[in-house]
Amino acid sequence: MTKQLVEAIADLREEDALRSTKEQLDSGANPLAILEDCREAMVVVGKRFETGQAFIPDLIFAGEIMREISDLVKPRLTQTTAQKRLGRVVIGTVQGDIHDIGKDIVTFMLDVNGFEVKDLGVDVPAGKFVDAVKEFQPQVVGLSGFLTLAFDSMKETVQAIQAAGLRDRVKIMIGGGQVGEEIRVYAGADGFGKDAIVGVSLAKKWVGAN
Numbered sequence: 001m002t003k004q005l006v007e008a009i010a011d012l013r014e015e016d017a018l019r020s021t022k023e024q025l026d027s028g029a030n031p032l033a034i035l036e037d038c039r040e041a042m043v044v045v046g047k048r049f050e051t052g053q054a055f056i057p058d059l060i061f062a063g064e065i066m067r068e069i070s071d072l073v074k075p076r077l078t079q080t081t082a083q084k085r086l087g088r089v090v091i092g093t094v095q096g097d098i099h100d101i102g103k104d105i106v107t108f109m110l111d112v113n114g115f116e117v118k119d120l121g122v123d124v125p126a127g128k129f130v131d132a133v134k135e136f137q138p139q140v141v142g143l144s145g146f147l148t149l150a151f152d153s154m155k156e157t158v159q160a161i162q163a164a165g166l167r168d169r170v171k172i173m174i175g176g177g178q179v180g181e182e183i184r185v186y187a188g189a190d191g192f193g194k195d196a197i198v199g200v201s202l203a204k205k206w207v208g209a210n
Protein backbone atom coordinates (compact mmCIF):
# COMPACT_ATOMS: atom_id res chain seq x y z
CA MET A 1 0.00 0.00 0.00
CA THR A 2 1.22 3.52 -0.81
CA LYS A 3 0.63 5.62 2.25
CA GLN A 4 1.00 8.81 0.22
CA LEU A 5 -1.87 7.93 -2.15
CA VAL A 6 -4.15 6.65 0.62
CA GLU A 7 -3.63 9.87 2.61
CA ALA A 8 -4.10 12.13 -0.42
CA ILE A 9 -7.46 10.53 -1.27
CA ALA A 10 -8.61 10.38 2.35
CA ASP A 11 -7.74 14.07 2.83
CA LEU A 12 -9.53 14.87 -0.45
CA ARG A 13 -6.39 16.35 -2.02
CA GLU A 14 -7.51 15.64 -5.57
CA GLU A 15 -4.45 16.99 -7.41
CA ASP A 16 -1.99 15.17 -5.16
CA ALA A 17 -3.95 11.94 -5.51
CA LEU A 18 -4.01 12.11 -9.30
CA ARG A 19 -0.34 13.08 -9.47
CA SER A 20 0.64 10.21 -7.21
CA THR A 21 -1.43 7.79 -9.32
CA LYS A 22 0.21 8.95 -12.56
CA GLU A 23 3.69 8.73 -11.03
CA GLN A 24 3.05 5.20 -9.80
CA LEU A 25 1.64 4.07 -13.14
CA ASP A 26 4.58 5.61 -14.99
CA SER A 27 7.02 3.80 -12.76
CA GLY A 28 5.33 0.47 -13.48
CA ALA A 29 3.27 -0.02 -10.31
CA ASN A 30 0.62 -2.73 -10.28
CA PRO A 31 -2.68 -1.05 -11.30
CA LEU A 32 -4.62 -3.38 -9.01
CA ALA A 33 -2.54 -2.27 -6.03
CA ILE A 34 -3.53 1.32 -6.81
CA LEU A 35 -7.23 0.38 -6.79
CA GLU A 36 -6.69 -1.38 -3.47
CA ASP A 37 -5.17 1.84 -2.07
CA CYS A 38 -8.30 3.68 -3.20
CA ARG A 39 -10.50 1.25 -1.36
CA GLU A 40 -8.38 1.63 1.76
CA ALA A 41 -8.74 5.42 1.50
CA MET A 42 -12.52 5.10 1.11
CA VAL A 43 -12.65 3.16 4.36
CA VAL A 44 -10.85 6.06 6.06
CA VAL A 45 -13.33 8.56 4.57
CA GLY A 46 -16.21 6.33 5.67
CA LYS A 47 -14.88 6.21 9.24
CA ARG A 48 -14.52 10.01 9.27
CA PHE A 49 -18.13 10.25 8.09
CA GLU A 50 -19.26 7.92 10.89
CA THR A 51 -17.47 10.01 13.52
CA GLY A 52 -18.73 13.35 12.20
CA GLN A 53 -15.36 14.46 10.80
CA ALA A 54 -16.60 14.21 7.19
CA PHE A 55 -19.95 14.92 5.57
CA ILE A 56 -21.98 13.90 2.51
CA PRO A 57 -20.22 16.34 0.14
CA ASP A 58 -16.93 14.78 1.27
CA LEU A 59 -18.24 11.29 0.40
CA ILE A 60 -19.31 12.57 -3.01
CA PHE A 61 -15.94 14.22 -3.62
CA ALA A 62 -14.06 11.10 -2.47
CA GLY A 63 -16.20 9.10 -4.90
CA GLU A 64 -15.29 11.49 -7.71
CA ILE A 65 -11.57 11.23 -6.97
CA MET A 66 -11.88 7.43 -6.91
CA ARG A 67 -13.61 7.49 -10.29
CA GLU A 68 -10.93 9.74 -11.81
CA ILE A 69 -8.25 7.37 -10.53
CA SER A 70 -10.14 4.35 -11.94
CA ASP A 71 -10.22 6.08 -15.33
CA LEU A 72 -6.42 6.48 -15.23
CA VAL A 73 -5.88 2.89 -14.09
CA LYS A 74 -8.30 1.08 -16.43
CA PRO A 75 -6.31 1.43 -19.69
CA ARG A 76 -3.32 -0.21 -17.96
CA LEU A 77 -5.44 -3.19 -17.00
CA THR A 78 -6.84 -3.66 -20.49
CA GLN A 79 -3.40 -4.13 -21.98
CA THR A 80 -2.69 -7.19 -19.88
CA THR A 81 -5.92 -9.14 -20.09
CA ALA A 82 -7.77 -11.55 -22.33
CA GLN A 83 -10.18 -10.76 -25.18
CA LYS A 84 -12.07 -14.04 -25.43
CA ARG A 85 -15.74 -14.19 -24.43
CA LEU A 86 -15.97 -16.68 -21.61
CA GLY A 87 -19.60 -16.23 -20.66
CA ARG A 88 -22.28 -13.71 -19.73
CA VAL A 89 -22.79 -11.86 -16.46
CA VAL A 90 -25.68 -9.64 -15.34
CA ILE A 91 -24.66 -7.23 -12.60
CA GLY A 92 -26.26 -4.36 -10.69
CA THR A 93 -26.47 -2.53 -7.38
CA VAL A 94 -29.55 -3.81 -5.59
CA GLN A 95 -32.69 -1.86 -4.76
CA GLY A 96 -32.32 1.00 -2.27
CA ASP A 97 -28.58 1.35 -2.78
CA ILE A 98 -26.84 3.73 -5.18
CA HIS A 99 -23.19 2.95 -4.41
CA ASP A 100 -21.67 1.93 -7.71
CA ILE A 101 -17.93 2.62 -7.64
CA GLY A 102 -17.11 -0.95 -6.55
CA LYS A 103 -19.70 -2.45 -8.90
CA ASP A 104 -18.20 -0.53 -11.81
CA ILE A 105 -14.74 -1.89 -11.00
CA VAL A 106 -16.11 -5.45 -10.90
CA THR A 107 -17.93 -4.86 -14.21
CA PHE A 108 -14.79 -3.55 -15.82
CA MET A 109 -12.64 -6.38 -14.50
CA LEU A 110 -15.12 -9.01 -15.74
CA ASP A 111 -15.19 -7.32 -19.13
CA VAL A 112 -11.42 -7.17 -19.58
CA ASN A 113 -11.17 -10.78 -18.42
CA GLY A 114 -13.37 -11.96 -21.26
CA PHE A 115 -16.96 -11.80 -19.99
CA GLU A 116 -19.89 -10.16 -21.72
CA VAL A 117 -21.41 -8.01 -18.98
CA LYS A 118 -24.84 -6.43 -18.79
CA ASP A 119 -24.77 -3.71 -16.16
CA LEU A 120 -28.24 -2.82 -14.88
CA GLY A 121 -27.02 0.23 -12.94
CA VAL A 122 -28.02 1.18 -9.40
CA ASP A 123 -31.14 0.83 -7.22
CA VAL A 124 -32.19 -2.14 -9.32
CA PRO A 125 -35.46 -3.85 -8.28
CA ALA A 126 -35.52 -7.64 -8.08
CA GLY A 127 -37.90 -7.86 -11.06
CA LYS A 128 -35.42 -6.11 -13.29
CA PHE A 129 -32.78 -8.73 -12.48
CA VAL A 130 -35.33 -11.45 -13.29
CA ASP A 131 -36.14 -9.84 -16.66
CA ALA A 132 -32.43 -9.49 -17.46
CA VAL A 133 -31.78 -13.16 -16.64
CA LYS A 134 -34.58 -14.15 -19.03
CA GLU A 135 -33.41 -11.89 -21.84
CA PHE A 136 -29.63 -11.97 -21.54
CA GLN A 137 -29.34 -15.62 -20.38
CA PRO A 138 -26.27 -15.12 -18.19
CA GLN A 139 -24.45 -17.93 -16.43
CA VAL A 140 -23.63 -15.57 -13.55
CA VAL A 141 -25.52 -12.82 -11.70
CA GLY A 142 -23.61 -10.28 -9.60
CA LEU A 143 -25.36 -8.32 -6.86
CA SER A 144 -23.59 -5.33 -5.39
CA GLY A 145 -24.55 -3.32 -2.32
CA PHE A 146 -22.85 -1.28 0.38
CA LEU A 147 -25.70 -0.36 2.70
CA THR A 148 -26.94 -2.70 5.41
CA LEU A 149 -30.40 -2.52 3.84
CA ALA A 150 -28.90 -3.96 0.64
CA PHE A 151 -28.65 -7.36 2.35
CA ASP A 152 -32.45 -7.66 2.33
CA SER A 153 -32.60 -6.50 -1.29
CA MET A 154 -30.02 -9.14 -2.20
CA LYS A 155 -32.11 -11.80 -0.48
CA GLU A 156 -35.27 -10.60 -2.23
CA THR A 157 -33.50 -10.64 -5.58
CA VAL A 158 -32.28 -14.22 -5.10
CA GLN A 159 -35.80 -15.22 -4.04
CA ALA A 160 -37.33 -13.51 -7.10
CA ILE A 161 -34.95 -15.38 -9.40
CA GLN A 162 -35.92 -18.60 -7.63
CA ALA A 163 -39.66 -17.82 -7.85
CA ALA A 164 -39.28 -17.22 -11.60
CA GLY A 165 -37.88 -20.76 -11.95
CA LEU A 166 -34.46 -19.45 -13.03
CA ARG A 167 -32.34 -20.27 -9.97
CA ASP A 168 -30.86 -23.46 -11.46
CA ARG A 169 -29.68 -21.62 -14.55
CA VAL A 170 -27.47 -19.06 -12.79
CA LYS A 171 -24.81 -18.83 -10.15
CA ILE A 172 -25.21 -15.75 -7.98
CA MET A 173 -22.36 -13.81 -6.40
CA ILE A 174 -22.65 -10.86 -4.06
CA GLY A 175 -20.21 -8.17 -3.00
CA GLY A 176 -19.66 -4.68 -1.63
CA GLY A 177 -18.51 -3.25 1.68
CA GLN A 178 -19.37 -5.55 4.56
CA VAL A 179 -20.55 -8.53 2.53
CA GLY A 180 -19.12 -11.82 3.78
CA GLU A 181 -20.01 -15.47 4.31
CA GLU A 182 -22.77 -14.69 6.82
CA ILE A 183 -24.51 -12.37 4.35
CA ARG A 184 -23.99 -14.87 1.53
CA VAL A 185 -25.88 -17.48 3.54
CA TYR A 186 -28.57 -14.92 4.52
CA ALA A 187 -29.08 -13.84 0.91
CA GLY A 188 -28.99 -17.37 -0.47
CA ALA A 189 -26.18 -16.56 -2.93
CA ASP A 190 -23.60 -19.05 -4.22
CA GLY A 191 -20.53 -16.97 -3.47
CA PHE A 192 -19.25 -13.60 -2.34
CA GLY A 193 -16.30 -11.53 -3.48
CA LYS A 194 -14.34 -9.26 -1.18
CA ASP A 195 -12.96 -7.57 -4.29
CA ALA A 196 -13.18 -7.56 -8.07
CA ILE A 197 -10.45 -10.18 -8.47
CA VAL A 198 -12.41 -12.69 -6.41
CA GLY A 199 -15.50 -11.85 -8.47
CA VAL A 200 -13.63 -12.67 -11.67
CA SER A 201 -12.27 -15.92 -10.19
CA LEU A 202 -15.75 -17.04 -9.11
CA ALA A 203 -17.25 -16.25 -12.51
CA LYS A 204 -14.41 -18.09 -14.27
CA LYS A 205 -14.83 -21.11 -12.01
CA TRP A 206 -18.58 -21.20 -12.64
CA VAL A 207 -18.25 -21.10 -16.43
CA GLY A 208 -15.52 -23.73 -16.29
CA ALA A 209 -12.77 -21.37 -17.39
CA ASN A 210 -10.36 -21.89 -14.48
Ligand code: B12
Pocket residue numbers: 038039042043044045046047049050056059060062063096097098099100101102103105106141142143144145146147148149173174175176177192193194195196197198199200
Ligand atom coordinates in the same frame (compact mmCIF):
# COMPACT_ATOMS: atom_id res chain seq x y z
C1 B12 B 1 -18.42 7.04 -1.84
C2 B12 B 1 -19.52 6.75 -0.83
C3 B12 B 1 -20.79 7.28 -1.10
C4 B12 B 1 -21.13 8.00 -2.42
C5 B12 B 1 -21.36 6.91 -3.49
C6 B12 B 1 -20.92 7.35 -4.85
C7 B12 B 1 -21.04 6.23 -5.86
N1 B12 B 1 -21.28 6.62 -7.08
O1 B12 B 1 -20.93 5.04 -5.54
C8 B12 B 1 -22.43 8.77 -2.02
C9 B12 B 1 -22.06 10.16 -1.52
C10 B12 B 1 -23.50 8.91 -3.11
C11 B12 B 1 -22.91 7.95 -0.81
C12 B12 B 1 -24.21 8.01 -0.35
C13 B12 B 1 -24.63 7.40 0.82
N2 B12 B 1 -23.86 6.71 1.69
CO1 B12 B 1 -22.03 6.18 1.29
N3 B12 B 1 -20.22 5.77 1.23
C14 B12 B 1 -19.27 6.00 0.35
C15 B12 B 1 -17.90 5.44 0.85
C16 B12 B 1 -17.08 6.61 1.40
C17 B12 B 1 -17.08 4.69 -0.15
C18 B12 B 1 -17.76 3.52 -0.88
C19 B12 B 1 -16.88 3.07 -2.01
O2 B12 B 1 -17.08 3.46 -3.15
N4 B12 B 1 -15.83 2.30 -1.70
C20 B12 B 1 -14.82 1.88 -2.69
C21 B12 B 1 -15.26 0.65 -3.50
C22 B12 B 1 -14.17 0.35 -4.54
O3 B12 B 1 -15.38 -0.42 -2.62
P1 B12 B 1 -16.57 -1.49 -2.68
O4 B12 B 1 -17.85 -0.83 -3.04
O5 B12 B 1 -16.52 -2.25 -1.41
O6 B12 B 1 -16.23 -2.43 -3.90
C23 B12 B 1 -15.23 -3.42 -3.92
C24 B12 B 1 -15.62 -4.73 -3.24
O7 B12 B 1 -16.55 -4.59 -2.20
C25 B12 B 1 -16.10 -5.62 -4.36
N5 B12 B 1 -17.48 -5.57 -4.83
C26 B12 B 1 -18.36 -4.55 -4.87
N6 B12 B 1 -19.50 -4.93 -5.46
C27 B12 B 1 -19.36 -6.23 -5.81
C28 B12 B 1 -20.23 -7.11 -6.44
C29 B12 B 1 -19.82 -8.42 -6.67
C30 B12 B 1 -20.75 -9.35 -7.35
C31 B12 B 1 -18.54 -8.84 -6.24
C32 B12 B 1 -18.12 -10.24 -6.46
C33 B12 B 1 -17.66 -7.96 -5.63
C34 B12 B 1 -18.08 -6.66 -5.41
O8 B12 B 1 -15.25 -5.24 -5.43
C35 B12 B 1 -15.05 -3.82 -5.39
C36 B12 B 1 -13.72 -3.52 -5.99
O9 B12 B 1 -12.68 -4.26 -5.39
C37 B12 B 1 -18.38 4.46 2.00
C38 B12 B 1 -17.39 4.26 3.14
C39 B12 B 1 -16.56 2.99 3.06
N7 B12 B 1 -16.47 2.30 4.13
O10 B12 B 1 -16.02 2.61 2.07
C40 B12 B 1 -19.70 5.13 2.46
C41 B12 B 1 -20.84 4.28 3.06
C42 B12 B 1 -21.01 3.01 2.27
N8 B12 B 1 -22.01 5.14 2.88
C43 B12 B 1 -22.81 5.08 3.87
C44 B12 B 1 -24.03 5.80 3.97
C45 B12 B 1 -24.76 5.73 5.30
C46 B12 B 1 -24.53 6.52 2.88
C47 B12 B 1 -25.85 7.29 2.81
C48 B12 B 1 -27.07 6.58 3.46
C49 B12 B 1 -25.61 8.68 3.44
C50 B12 B 1 -26.85 9.53 3.61
N9 B12 B 1 -27.20 9.77 4.86
O11 B12 B 1 -27.46 9.93 2.64
C51 B12 B 1 -26.05 7.46 1.29
C52 B12 B 1 -26.82 6.25 0.71
C53 B12 B 1 -27.46 6.50 -0.60
C54 B12 B 1 -28.04 5.18 -1.13
N10 B12 B 1 -29.34 5.04 -1.13
O12 B12 B 1 -27.29 4.30 -1.53
C55 B12 B 1 -22.33 4.14 4.96
C56 B12 B 1 -23.11 2.80 4.94
C57 B12 B 1 -23.51 2.32 6.32
C58 B12 B 1 -24.32 1.06 6.23
N11 B12 B 1 -23.71 -0.03 6.67
O13 B12 B 1 -25.44 1.03 5.79
C59 B12 B 1 -20.82 4.03 4.64
C60 B12 B 1 -20.17 2.70 5.04
C61 B12 B 1 -20.13 5.21 5.36
C62 B12 B 1 -20.18 5.04 6.88
N12 B12 B 1 -19.13 4.49 7.47
O14 B12 B 1 -21.13 5.41 7.49
N13 B12 B 1 -21.91 7.23 -0.29
